[in-house]
Amino acid sequence: xxxxxxxxxxxxxxxxxxxxxxxxxxxxxxxxxxxxxxxxxxxxxxxxxxxxxxxxxxxxxxxxxxxxxxxxxxxxxxxxxxxxxxxxxxxxxxxxxxxxxxxxxxxxxxxxxxxxxxxxxxxxxxxxxxxxxxxxxxxxxxxxxxxxxxxxxxxxxxxxxxxxxxxxxxxxxxxxxxxxxxxxxxxxxxxxxxxxxxxxxxxxxxxxxxxxxxxxxxxxxxxxxxxxxxxxxxxxxxxxxxxxxxxxxxxxxxxxxxxxxxxxxxxxxxxxxxxxxxxxxxxxxxxxxxxxxxxxxxxxxxxxxxxxxxxxxxxxxxxxxxxxxxxxxxxxxxxxxxxxxxxxxxxxxxxxxxxxxxxxxxxxxxxxxxxxxxxxxxxxxxxxxxxxxxxxxxxxxxxxxxxxxxxxxxxxxxxxx
Amino acid sequence: xxxxxxxxxxxxxxxxxxxxxxxxxxxxxxxxxxxxxxxxxxxxxxxxxxxxxxxxxxxxxxxxxxxxxxxxxxxxxxxxxxxxxxxxxxxxxxxxxxxxxxxxxxxxxxxxxxxxxxxxxxxxxxxxxxxxxxxxxxxxxxxxxxxxxxxxxxxxxxxxxxxxxxxxxxxxxxxxxxxxxxxxxxxxxxxxxxxxxxxxxxxxxxxxxxxxxxxxxxxxxxxxxxxxxxxxxxxxxxxxxxxxxxxxxxxxxxxxxxxxxxxxxxxxxxxxxxxxxxxxxxxxxxxxxxxxxxxxxxxxxxxxxxxxxxxxxxxxxxxxxxxxxxxxxxxxxxxxxxxxxxxxxxxxxxxxxxxxxxxxxxxxxxxxxxxxxxxxxxxxxxxxxxxxxxxxxxxxxxxxxxxxxxxxxxxxxxxxx
Numbered sequence: 001x002x003x004x005x006x007x008x009x010x011x012x013x014x015x016x017x018x019x020x021x022x023x024x025x026x027x028x029x030x031x032x033x034x035x036x037x038x039x040x041x042x043x044x045x046x047x048x049x050x051x052x053x054x055x056x057x058x059x060x061x062x063x064x065x066x067x068x069x070x071x072x073x074x075x076x077x078x079x080x081x082x083x084x085x086x087x088x089x090x091x092x093x094x095x096x097x098x099x100x101x102x103x104x105x106x107x108x109x110x111x112x113x114x115x116x117x118x119x120x121x122x123x124x125x126x127x128x129x130x131x132x133x134x135x136x137x138x139x140x141x142x143x144x145x146x147x148x149x150x151x152x153x154x155x156x157x158x159x160x161x162x163x164x165x166x167x168x169x170x171x172x173x174x175x176x177x178x179x180x181x182x183x184x185x186x187x188x189x190x191x192x193x194x195x196x197x198x199x200x201x202x203x204x205x206x207x208x209x210x211x212x213x214x215x216x217x218x219x220x221x222x223x224x225x226x227x228x229x230x231x232x233x234x235x236x237x238x239x240x241x242x243x244x245x246x247x248x249x250x251x252x253x254x255x256x257x258x259x260x261x262x263x264x265x266x267x268x269x270x271x272x273x274x275x276x277x278x279x280x281x282x283x284x285x286x287x288x289x290x291x292x293x294x295x296x297x298x299x300x301x302x303x304x305x306x307x308x309x310x311x312x313x314x315x316x317x318x319x320x321x322x323x324x325x326x327x328x329x330x331x332x333x334x335x336x337x338x339x340x341x342x343x344x345x346x347x348x349x350x351x352x353x354x355x356x357x358x359x360x361x362x363x364x365x366x367x368x369x370x371x372x373x374x375x376x377x378x379x380x381x382x383x384x385x386x387x388x389x390x391x392x393x394x395x396x397x398x399x400x401x402x403x404x405x406x407x408x409x410x411x412x413x414x415x416x417x
Numbered sequence: 418x419x420x421x422x423x424x425x426x427x428x429x430x431x432x433x434x435x436x437x438x439x440x441x442x443x444x445x446x447x448x449x450x451x452x453x454x455x456x457x458x459x460x461x462x463x464x465x466x467x468x469x470x471x472x473x474x475x476x477x478x479x480x481x482x483x484x485x486x487x488x489x490x491x492x493x494x495x496x497x498x499x500x501x502x503x504x505x506x507x508x509x510x511x512x513x514x515x516x517x518x519x520x521x522x523x524x525x526x527x528x529x530x531x532x533x534x535x536x537x538x539x540x541x542x543x544x545x546x547x548x549x550x551x552x553x554x555x556x557x558x559x560x561x562x563x564x565x566x567x568x569x570x571x572x573x574x575x576x577x578x579x580x581x582x583x584x585x586x587x588x589x590x591x592x593x594x595x596x597x598x599x600x601x602x603x604x605x606x607x608x609x610x611x612x613x614x615x616x617x618x619x620x621x622x623x624x625x626x627x628x629x630x631x632x633x634x635x636x637x638x639x640x641x642x643x644x645x646x647x648x649x650x651x652x653x654x655x656x657x658x659x660x661x662x663x664x665x666x667x668x669x670x671x672x673x674x675x676x677x678x679x680x681x682x683x684x685x686x687x688x689x690x691x692x693x694x695x696x697x698x699x700x701x702x703x704x705x706x707x708x709x710x711x712x713x714x715x716x717x718x719x720x721x722x723x724x725x726x727x728x729x730x731x732x733x734x735x736x737x738x739x740x741x742x743x744x745x746x747x748x749x750x751x752x753x754x755x756x757x758x759x760x761x762x763x764x765x766x767x768x769x770x771x772x773x774x775x776x777x778x779x780x781x782x783x784x785x786x787x788x789x790x791x792x793x794x795x796x797x798x799x800x801x802x803x804x805x806x807x808x809x810x811x812x813x814x815x816x817x818x819x820x821x822x823x824x825x826x827x828x829x830x831x832x833x834x
Contacts, residue, residue, distance in 0.1 A: 019751060019775070019777070022774070022775065022777065023774050023775055102795075102796045104794070104795075104796055108785055108789060108794075110795050110796060115777070117807050117808070118777065118807060200807050200808070201807075201808055221638065221806070221808045223808070239830075242830040245830065245832055246830065246832060249832035249833060250832075253832070253833050254833075334436060352827075356825050357439070357440050358436070358439065358440055360436070360439065360532070360535065360823075361823070362823065362824060363823070363824040363825075363826060364823065364824070364825055364826070365826045365827075365828060366826070366827050366828060367827070367828040367829055367830055367831075368525055368826055368827075368828025368829075368830070368831040368832070369831065369832045369833050371832070371833035372525060372826065372831070372833060373824070377521070377525075377833070378519075378521075378527050378824065378826075379519045379521055379527060389638070390534050390535060390617050390618075390821040391534070391617070391618055391638045391640070391808060391809040391821065392808040392809045393822070394821055394822060394823055394824070395822075395823075395824040396824075404807040404808065404811055405810070405811060405812075406777075406778070406779065406780070406781065406811055406812075407779060407780040407781070407790070407795065407811070407812040407813075408773050408780075408781055409780060409781070409782045409783070409785055409789065409795075410769075410782075410783050410784070410785075411782060411783060411784040411785025412784055412785075413656075413659040413662065413663065413784055413785070414784075414785040414786065414789070415662055415663060415666035415667075415670070415785070415786045415788070416666060416670050416671075416786050416788035416789060416794070
């Protein structure tokens, strides 16, 4: 069977599973998730063995110690996966929720009801726990999923998927509710992205190269964020101590993630008072600064180029621009940003409201660190990704975002005149 | 300036207009819509003159009388456009609606707020009133739009767009809130579909050829329905008189539209009692019937091929299949249908619920004609299209479907630990 045919088969099986999953009760789905958690906990030895193969291959390939660390499945991480499955089982099931019903003048009752999307394709890199996390969210929301993990974690991913499939199948889920692409052939990604007859949405998780390729190639709608070029704007009416704390946190608490600050904008009337102290704190934290000419007139740092405003460093680097108005700050964010997460620090009511209103991003903040853009921090109880798309959903994506609204119309014989 | 450059300019201007439209109050937008309605009413002579050019060109090109009728702007249709603008002004504005707010344990207030999508590209055929209708929905929902109408209506469309732009500009809307593609060069459609840097969604309205081309070529998300292969399933527990009335209505009340019935499924236990009377009524209405072998054992008709089950006739033709169970009916609808609108006629509670649950379509019905799938009939007050996509929205698309939810997070200095 060719790769293309194999992927078609996965797609068909997923679609059939989705047709059955759509109508399963929460009770069955939750029992399956709990059974899967128990199976993972009971299979530490198997998981460690398979994971050891990936680690050995990784060492042979010369993967960095950071990469090897991400790849490792130790007892704590196996527990973490099991706890993740249990946590998803405990979340409310969005399927079947009625989102409004109106009765029309002719007596038709028109309701919108949440339904699973159908088949979700998930393409991810490195960390094997994504296999369990993503499968759990799809199961809970009644979707079948096709998982394609990174080749360096193939043994771990196959082992996790096999345990999940066995346990959930015994608990009453369709056999093909969770399927994993077994080959590490890179062409399988392309074949998956062409399964538009069977797959309803692609959710990629990984670096920019992966996401760009997927947006470029996919014939299936993709929900993801490509860049996280997040801004914090320190307004002329900011509490400068608060601004200092927020900016240090947004930049340094975890610089390698999408919701970390990459560019700071400072109103010119507070730049002199604010920048020197902040620069010291960031430089003490190992952060390189790149500033506009007005910034460099106040603190010593490298020159920020046009390219800097468009760059997601994912590192201890910050570009800084002094602006002469809130309007200039908003324009900078909307023009150069990636519409992910952007914050204003201000004590001024109208400035806060205007920033919230005019900045066109998935998440806009007043007086808080952009680091909170995350399904758990926003109270969704989970996260399968973050969307900077405007269609379907923006921001953290969890169970509700894996559903769609279907019109359900109940009549008593109505016909159109 | 090349076509590509011209389209880029339209895109940039639309994006700038969208950045201003996002924050406009309903008062300003409604006043602009009412001013536009008044301007259309006051410009009958101009509109008739320009429309006459299109009609003359259409006659020269040998357009059918049905096509010429769709093209014509008479007094009644000009009033209709103006009334449409006024009706949209009277609808509630979805922008700014808060869809839930939670307060997190750390005190962060996390809300979701409706915002315009940004820039909407609308590609349509023939009827010039779409120019006014689509522009009105975009203005009201705070979106900038780029309109591309059919070449046969170019003079009418340009005249309508010019009047709208003048009137709404005087009323305080950005100059480029509504823009129309002025060339009839077909390459402009391709160029519009590549404006993914500026355009957030494409809403096509027209025949299958147009929609297929757009889905194929677009780099921008498309929301539309490609086919309307709608089914009515007459269950073994149907009230056969009601089923008769509903099926005749769904097939014949307006056969050329997307929500008309194309395939009828009948449970075998009622086929003998139901089919002869229905066949007579449909054949009396000029409808050709094509049946499966079991159907043809009961009534005289042509043979339905595999191709028939996958065909949207948009005409007085109906394919009929006798099924032996509800499960077979559901499987037929999910496999062969286009996931648009599908109905069951039954008096049996569990059969109704099962059909509603298991059929995976934008609109599912019990005991009513599928002809009701329409923004006005569903109470949305308007319609810019119908979506059979699962992402973003399913079913009739109106003002709310032209918006997206943005996370708005209000803090008091919170940082991530």
